[in-house]
Amino acid sequence: MLKALSEHHLVPQHELLKKDEAKNLLAQFGLDVDKLPRISLEDPMCTELKAGIGDVIRIVRRSPVAGDTIYYRRVV
Amino acid sequence: MLMKRLEGIEFSVLSPEQIRKMAAIEIKTPDTYDKDGFPMEGGLMDPHMGVINPSLRCKTCGQKMKQCPGHFGSLELIRPVIHAKFSHKLEELLHGTCRECGRIALKDEQIAEMKTQIARLTKEEAIKLIVKKTKTKRKCPHCEAERKEVLLDKPTNFFIDKDRLYPSQIREWVEKIPEKDLELFGYDLARVRPEWFVMTALQVPPITIRPSITLESGIKSEDDLTHKLVDIIRINLRLKDNIDAGAPQLIIEDLWDLLQYHVTTYYDNNTAGVPPAKHRSGRPLRTLAQRLKGKKGRFRYNLTGKRVNYAARSTIIPDPFLSINEVGVPEGIANTLTVPEFVTEWNLEEMKKLIKKGGENVVYVTKPNGLRKKISDLNRKEVVEELEIGSKVERTLQNGDIVLFNRQPSLHRVSMLAHNVKIVPGKALRLNPMVCKPYNADFDGDEMNLHVPQTQEGQTEARELMFVQNQILSPRHGEPIIVGQEDDMTGLFLLTMDQTEFTKEEAMHVLYNMGVTELPEADRGKNYSGRLLFSQALPKGLNAEYTNNTARVLRQADIPKDGNESLYKHALVKIEDGNVLSGIVDSTPKLVETIVRNYSTEILERYYYSMAHVVHELMTMKGVTIGVEEFNPVASIEAEREKAIAEEIKEGTELAEKYASGKLEPIPGRSVDESFESMMVRLGGKVRGKVQARLAEQKLRHLYENPRPTLDSALLMVSGGRGSMLNFSYMSGVFGQISVRSGRPKKGFSERLIALNERNDLGPEAGGFVRSNFYRGMNPKEYFMHSMGGRQGEVDTGVATKVSGYLYRRLANSLKDLHVANDETVRTASKDIVQFRYGEDGIFPARTTGGALANFKEEIRKLKKGKAK
Structure with missing residues (x-):
């Protein structure tokens, strides 16, 4: 690839959560990991972030109605 | 609550032993009731099988009618019969195995070889393979016995080399088949044995499943299933008597076949090759399969199709x-x-x-x-x-x-x-x-x-x-969906026009209809303005400012918004403390929204009451009507129209010439052909727009500036009650460019669209520009073009409703279980997260003002006002 995928203007900001961050997040929502939305391990962004199965990725999206919105996905 | 999870349901075949074990009683006689009307002991209506009389108790479980679920009985068949639904399974086995030793008619090595093949196949394919390999083998490789061809005369008669093969013989045969060979046929012997396909015992269903009905005349009428069971038992007994009496083989065989017929039709009275059993009246009986199958069957009629009372x-x-x-x-x-x-x-x-x-x-x-x-x-x-x-x-x-x-x-x-x-x-x-x-x-x-x-x-x-x-506010966009329509808009417009004035008597009449009992102070000398009267229907303290439907028409009329233009003052409605200060109130949802958000529903209801009544009364009083002549455009517009059309024809013809000579500059990103078509369409629209704007202006000025305007279609259109400027344009302006599939009509004969055109004429009128309007009428060519556009519209509405309806259904079904959980996340039925915050911003439109958490402008205004006091 000529350019890192994350630098493309259409790709929202992805960030790999540390283990304890992910744990805190789940506690905050009172969740099991399997209740989070999923993202494929083969997703190009997962490759770029070197994410492994079970990791949680934080995505900050620019929403037309709500400004910056945070979304979490678990790698499967 | 005790909850249990259902792991699965298994369907299998009952063995004769299971049938006997399940039975609460063995049925021995074909009779139902004795001559005193009591159920016979050991008969088909034996109370051991459940009760249908509310005062009696079940002899098996001791419960009353509603509690007792019913119990099965059993019937010993004197001679075994084949279950017609399984005869094809028997056929497979008979084709594949040896009558003498029961083995599959293949050598052990061949069987072992086939096992590896079968592992990759479905059950059906595996059986097919075995049968194909063994059917024609005339000698058993295991016991060297001769094999003869087995034939199934559907549904239940088997022949071997043209001799009858009786159910008892079939039963003996399949009993011989060893376990390891049956496994190849896909049988799980813990659950099913093939000999059970030949029945020696029959289940008699509970009475609750086949209740007898007492007719008004006092005569008891039995269920179809009971009738069928009576037939079976009767033949069963006759067969027994004949066998015991040592009757000739021929008679016994006939009775045996008859028993087979009754059992077959008891399960399915529509079995191919078997004449359906009839009731005395000639009506075919509704037996087990008929109860479940088809549109009127248990599944589609009773389980999927629920109906309600009340x-x-x-x-x-x-x-x-x-x-x-x-x-x-x-x-x-x-x-x-x-x-x-x-x-x-x-x-x-x-x-x-x-x-x-x-x-x-x-x-x-x-x-x-x-x-x-x-x-x-x-x-x-x-x-x-x-x-x-x-x-x-x-x-x-x-x-x-x-x-x-x-x-x-x-x-x-x-x-x-x-x-x-x-x-x-x-x-x-x-x-x-x-x-x-x-x-x-x-x-x-x-x-x-x-x-x-x-x-x-x-x-x-x-x-x-x-x-x-x-439910007045829609959760989709937060605007009211239950608002005044058509007549309400026109009526309110009429009431709040500048010109509308009432004498004291008239004013009292109007207010009475609104349900208002207090007469306000006159505001126009001795007279009362319509706005003043309308204000009486509004709740005290109501403040609102919004643009009405006139604003839209003004935009269409292309009237510049400068300080001198008086028309614009009508477009802005200002309401302060429940008084309409300026502007004309049509039923723009904004007013209703302000009331819903700030007042109780009773007040809104009262407003709607006043509105409905006053609108009705006012329009009856003043008389709103339309006639053809109002669509005859005035001379000044007619001149404008002719000018615009002449321009269009000229410009269009020039474009066509340019295109034909190849000098046309294409629009970036389009081919020359596309550019030309697009330019022609736009040109047609421009002309109509021009005339339309002039028409709109004329209507607006008439309505607002004439001291006594006629209450006609212009009122309907400007108020937003019915009709649009486009409709006006069609009737008294220019029809404009006809469009088919978002472009000029194409495809016709070679080199021209219709036979009325000159060859290779690319000009406006050859391509579907209609200069006429409905008032003047179209020429044949225009009419034809118009019909093409009309047809397209008709087709589109049909297709669009069908397609979008199904699309919407799929979307709604896929989203129906989503809900907002207590932590504001959106979740599925299984609690998976879909959104971490509802709508990403946590805002529910129906509970917010225009998507914002509060109407800050209004709140600040209120604060300022409070300070001033």
Whole structure:
């Protein structure tokens, strides 16, 4: 690839959560990991972030109605 | 609550031993009842198999009718018969195995080899493979016995080399097949054995499944299944007697075949190759398979197709004098539907009065001990005396009862709303035309359904969550969906026009119709302006500022917005402290929205009441009407029109010439052909727009500047009540460019669209530009082009509704389980997260003002005003 995928203007900001961050997040929502939305391990962004199965990725999206919105996905 | 999870359901075949074990009693005689009408012991109606008489107890479980689930009986078949639904399974086995030793007619090595193949196949394919390899083997490789060809004469007769193969012989044969060979055929021997396909015992279903009916004449009529079972038992007994008496083989075989026939039709009376068993009357019997199969079967009719009680359906008609939360229920329906009411110390006397009154007011009374009585003139007095607190009275509908009202397709939540009952004459259900929109109803023959909630919980839930006035704001965009329509808009416009003035007498008449009893101070000398009167319908303290429908028409009329233009002042409605200061009120949703958000629903209801009544009265008083002549354009517009058309023809022809000579500059990103077509379409639209703007301006000026304007189509259009500027343009302006599939009509003959054109004419009029309008009429060429556009429109509406309807259904179904959880996340039924915050911003449009958490402008204004005081 000529350019890192994350630098493309259409790709929202992805960030790999540390283990304890992910744990805190789940506690905050009172969740099991399997209740989070999923993202494929083969997703190009997962490759770029070197994410492994079970990791949680934080995505900050620019929403037309709500400004910056945070979304979490678990790698499967 | 005890919850158990169902792991799965297994379907299998009952063995004769299981049938006997399950049976509560063995049935021995074909009789049902004795001559005194009591069920026979060991007969088909033996009370060991359950009870259908509410006063009797089951002899097996000792429970009463409602509690006893029914119990199976059993019947020993004297000679075995084949279950017709399994005869093809038997056929496979007979084809594949040896009659003498029961082995598959293949060498052991071949079998082992096949096992590896079978592992990759489905059960059906595996069996097919075995049968294919063995069917024609004339010698058994295991016992060297000769094999003969087996033939199945469907459904149940087997032959071996043209000799009959009887069920008992088949049973012996398949019993011989060893376990390891059956496994190859896909049998799990812990569950099914092939010999069970030849039945030696028959299940007799519980009486609850085949109840006898006592006709009014006192004659008992038996269920079809019972009839069939009687046939089976009778033949079974005759067969037994004949065998015991040593009757000739021929007679025994005939009876045996007859038994087979009865058992076959008992399971399925539509078996191919078997004549259906008939009732005495000649009607075919409805046996087991018929009960389940098809449209009228248990699955499609009873399980998938649920029906409810306490519901009504009728044609709907409009009634603007009903409140929005009322539904007009015709007497016939109101006197049939009932609602339970509990007798308390507060309504005891009232209930007594109601029962005493007679007629159809009360249908049933249930005493606290559960005894239910139907009220008739004979026992009325007695019931009134006995009526006590805690009784349940089932009375017919009264004014003010709450009901659910629904129109299919129920696409969204406002397709079913709660209304108060208002009993009306006639046979049709009535609703306020303002609630047509949520239901998507009109009155061209639409029917709607009505349901009566039967419990306090149900009624309260309906009232709190589904009442019309609680659903005025749409959860989609936060704007009201239950607003004034058509006549309401025109009427309000008429009332709040600058020119509208009333004398004292007229004003009192108008206010009376609005339900206002106080006459305000006159504001125009001795007279009253319409705006002043309308303000009386508004709640005190109401503040609003918004643009009305006139603003839209002004935009279309292309009138520049400069300080001198007086028309613009009409477009802005200013309401302060419940007084309309300026502008013309049509029914723009904004006003309703302000009322809903700031006042109680009762106040909104009162506003709607005033509006409906005043609009009706005013339009009757003033007279709103249209005639053809108003579509005859005035001379000045006619001149404008001719000029615009001449320009179009000239410009269009020039374009066409340029295109033909190849000098046309294409639009970036398009080919030359596309550019030309697009330019021609745009040109046609431009011309119509020009004339349309002039027409709009004329209508606006007439309506606003004439001291006594005619109340015609211009009023309807400007107020937004009905019709658009486009419709006007079609009628008295220029029709403009016809479009088919978003472009000029193409495809016709070679080199021209229709035979009326010159060859290779690419100009405007050859391509579907219509210079006429409906008032003047079109020439044949224009008419034809117009028809092409018309046809396209017709096709599109058909396709669009079909496609988008299904698309919407799929979307709605996929989203129906999503909900907002307590932590504001959106989750699926299994609690998976879809959104971490509802709508990403956590805002519910119906509870916010225009998507913002508060109307800050208005709040600040209020604060400032408070300070000033």
